[in-house]
Amino acid sequence: MFSKSKINEPGPKPSDTETKKGADAKKGAGSDYKASGPKPAPSVLSSDLLITGNIKTAGDIQVEGQVDGDIRAHLLTVGEGATIKGEVVADDVVVNGRVVGRVRGLKVRLSSSARVEGDIIHKTIAIESGAHFEGSVQRQDDPLALGTKKMPTAAAADTPKS
Numbered sequence: 001m002f003s004k005s006k007i008n009e010p011g012p013k014p015s016d017t018e019t020k021k022g023a024d025a026k027k028g029a030g031s032d033y034k035a036s037g038p039k040p041a042p043s044v045l046s047s048d049l050l051i052t053g054n055i056k057t058a059g060d061i062q063v064e065g066q067v068d069g070d071i072r073a074h075l076l077t078v079g080e081g082a083t084i085k086g087e088v089v090a091d092d093v094v095v096n097g098r099v100v101g102r103v104r105g106l107k108v109r110l111s112s113s114a115r116v117e118g119d120i121i122h123k124t125i126a127i128e129s130g131a132h133f134e135g136s137v138q139r140q141d142d143p144l145a146l147g148t149k150k151m152p153t154a155a156a157a158d159t160p161k162s
Helices: 014-029
Strands: 043-045 050-052 060-063 066-068 071-078 083-085 088-095 098-100 103-110 115-117 120-127 132-134 137-139
Touching: none
Parallel strands: 043 060, 050 066, 060 071, 066 083, 071 088, 083 098, 088 103, 098 115, 103 120, 115 132, 120 137
Antiparallel strands: none
């Protein structure tokens, strides 16, 4: 007839309480939008999707469609049928499809089906046999740093000084 409320039930085991307290402390610790706890699944941009604009995330992205814009992520996977027209910046970059633009990453991997038209700035790189690549390759200790933008052109140096 009467049921016990959950308030009166025995509490969680001490080890469970410690784990929850640690997770709660991590949530409020920083103002970044990085999630604590288990790693979320990658965002998947399907093959019928066209995005015009820049994408920025602290997580992982798998692109199967087309993106006309820059992408910044932790892990970027470019699917075999995907096309990215813009700069790619990520800790890990795996290219199975087409990228037209600069690629910057700590670890860059071009699979045998990759097609890259642009410069690659990396810390480590792997290029499989059969990959198509047009551009230059440059190794840097910190390829994600903002200072890796293009060097000023001669025209910029010729501007009059006041």
